[in-house]
Amino acid sequence: MGSTPESSIGFRITALAKDIDALYNDVSQDETFRKELFGVIQGAMAKVESPMETIWRMIMSPHASSALMVMIRSGVLTNLVAAGKPKTSKELAESTGASETLIVRMMRPLTALGIFYEADVYTYEATPISRLLTAPPLFGGYQFMFDLAARSLTNMPRFLERTGFKHVDGPPGPFQDSNNTEDLMFPYLMKHPDMMSNFNAFMAGSLETRPDWFQKFDAQSIILDGANKDDPDAVLLVDVAGGEGHDVEAFKKEFPNAPGRLVLQDLPPVIDNIKQLDAAILRQKHDMFDEQPVKGSRAYYMRNIFHDWPNERCVDIMKRIADAMTKGYSKLIIFEWILAARDVPLYPALLDVNMMALLNGRERTKQEWTELLEAAGLKVSKFHMIGPEEEGLIEAELA
Numbered sequence: 243m244g245s246t247p248e249s250s251i252g253f254r255i256t257a258l259a260k261d262i263d264a265l266y267n268d269v270s271q272d273e274t275f276r277k278e279l280f281g282v283i284q285g286a287m288a289k290v291e292s293p294m295e296t297i298w299r300m301i302m303s304p305h306a307s308s309a310l311m312v313m314i315r316s317g318v319l320t321n322l323v324a325a326g327k328p329k330t331s332k333e334l335a336e337s338t339g340a341s342e343t344l345i346v347r348m349m350r351p352l353t354a355l356g357i358f359y360e361a362d363v364y365t366y367e368a369t370p371i372s373r374l375l376t377a378p379p380l381f382g383g384y385q386f387m388f389d390l391a392a393r394s395l396t397n398m399p400r401f402l403e404r405t406g407f408k409h410v411d412g413p414p415g416p417f418q419d420s421n422n423t424e425d426l427m428f429p430y431l432m433k434h435p436d437m438m439s440n441f442n443a444f445m446a447g448s449l450e451t452r453p454d455w456f457q458k459f460d461a462q463s464i465i466l467d468g469a470n471k472d473d474p475d476a477v478l479l480v481d482v483a484g485g486e487g488h489d490v491e492a493f494k495k496e497f498p499n500a501p502g503r504l505v506l507q508d509l510p511p512v513i514d515n516i517k518q519l520d521a522a523i524l525r526q527k528h529d530m531f532d533e534q535p536v537k538g539s540r541a542y543y544m545r546n547i548f549h550d551w552p553n554e555r556c557v558d559i560m561k562r563i564a565d566a567m568t569k570g571y572s573k574l575i576i577f578e579w580i581l582a583a584r585d586v587p588l589y590p591a592l593l594d595v596n597m598m599a600l601l602n603g604r605e606r607t608k609q610e611w612t613e614l615l616e617a618a619g620l621k622v623s624k625f626h627m628i629g630p631e632e633e634g635l636i637e638a639e640l641a
């Protein structure tokens with residue numbers, strides 16, 4: 243076959259770029275298609291990037307994160323977003339007190355990455371990315387992750403080396419080592435109110451985008467069918483360590499006529515901090531390592547709790563619940579990542595490393611969940627899975 247212009251590599255690359263542009267316009271209003279296209283492009287990038295480029299990208303990745311943190315802490319980010327128009331490095335230096343040369347140097351990688359726009363020489367403008375970064379969950383979240391997660395992650399390899407590369411199964415772990423403390427992360431945050439408020443803003447924001455378990459899984463067949471409808475005091479669901487009650491309140495809204503009571507449990511400062519919660523939900527100050535006061539509930543629901551703890555502590559928590567369960571009736575319902583044995587997508591894989599670095603915790607595979615529950619006298623009735631990119635639901639009962 244002779245080579246025609248249409249089959250030349252240069253022609254095909256140009257045609258592909260045009261196709262991607264056209265596709266981008268078509269998918270920009272449709273999140274599902276946009277994600278699908280993004281996945282294809284990411285997959286293609288992984289193939290096309292050379293090994294040297296991959297390594298170099300990893301070596302150079304902390305630099306941009308650090309430059310952005312400088313722009314956040316110095317006030318340049320908020321200043322530029324508030325201005326709503328381009329500003330020179332001189333103007334930014336005057337309004338923030340940061341050195342002009344410092345701003346110019348930090349801005350170089352950030353404009354190259356599209357986080358800010360270089361409107362002219364030494365002149366910058368906010369982009370949709372910079373504007374989104376000033377939203378409280380991301381503004382707090384970025385700083386929390388930079389201050390605590392990044393610090394702990396940077397230090398983690400040397401810490402592990404000192405332990406002879408033992409697995410992290412409890413304190414002292416990377417977090418205690420990098421912060422020179424014996425405190426676990428939550429008590430540490432309580433002593434550092436600025437970091438605590440960044441963390442809280444971060445968590446409150448991530449709630450907006452996360453699905454409720456009953457939107458993804460069939461609550462009717464999992465807990466409502468078969469729930470005690472005769473005893474007005476029977477408890478339908480206890481949200482153990484449920485924070486300020488967002489999940490249990492959403493459940494109440496979805497099933498206003500469900501039989502039985504709803505209970506929210508968390509530590510005293512969290513319960514005391516509740517500003518608004520449906521009055522029908524019972525608030526209970528409870529430490530989950532103590533005896534579970536609600537006996538024989540249809541469901542004990544726990545979201546994003548076990549990944550905060552090493553195995554031994556998880557078994558303690560599970561045993562307290564198992565002791566309160568009624569055989570053949572009560573269920574423990576866990577809403578968390580269920581990792582596959584291989585080909586785990588990047589996000590949950592990184593989250594697992596994150597849990598190690600911050601909390602000596604971990605994300606778990608089916609086998610690890612099974613073993614953990616068995617150690618507490620429970621057994622898995624069913625793993626409800628959606629796909630590798632989404633959290634699953636583990637339904638467990640007394641063994």
Ligand SMILES: Nc1ncnc2c1ncn2[C@@H]1O[C@H](CSCC[C@H]([NH3+])C(=O)O)[C@@H](O)[C@H]1O
Nearest residue numbers: 483484485508509512528529530531545546
């Ligand atoms: N010992 C403990 N007893 C009860 N709750 C705890 C304990 N330690 C931490 N927590 C709570 O565990 C929660 C972890 S964050 C997860 C909260 C909620 N289930 C959600 O998915 O949004 C926080 O609300 C902590 O206050």
